[in-house]
Amino acid sequence: MVGIGLKRVHHIAIICSDYEKSKHFYVDCLGLSPVREVYRKERNSYKLDLAVGDHYQIELFSFPDPPARPSFPEAAGLRHLAFEVDDVEASKKRLEEMGIQVEDVRIDPYTEKKFTFFQDPDGLPVELYES
Template structure:
């Protein structure tokens, strides 16, 4: 039986830029960073709070993955926040372009999208309490 999402793996094209984005802009904490010489690849384990969230990989010349128009496969990565508008202001102050904040017609919660350095869609979704 599934218990939880263990991690999400992301392959980036510019490791230093993606490392900066996920740690300095999004604020994820580095758990460990390993250089795998045989693969000419970094693996960076990142956490959000006390939860292990993202494995960031670098590989030489990874192929691009289409995102737009809506391609088959994983659609986006979503993070919950207490206040979408406040987080949008913080991201914009750091040079991150975000879409306009919208309201989910089913949950009436605010959300928006922006992109990581490789164009991966990332969503911010105002925290919803599930019963």
């Protein structure tokens, strides 16, 4: 066995500042499917598990007054969250129809695939990458 036997990404955890706003964004705007939603009274926190296709899961957490995390494109740490789509142009148009500001579509110089970026309600950079 090489390495420690990692098989795939299990989940991606996101802490949001406004649970209802972020839940609407990830479920209603992006179309992710709720798997399980729980309220953890002892932490005054919601946890919403969201399915991304058949493989990955996003855990959306709420906490009272989470501290802001500075985000700069080239800072150390998580750079962005990327989703694969069949048609970047169509997805961009749909997001814009919902009032979400989306950057111009660009072409990856190495793969020649289309991609674009937008932000979630807390400013987390989200990428759409054409399959």
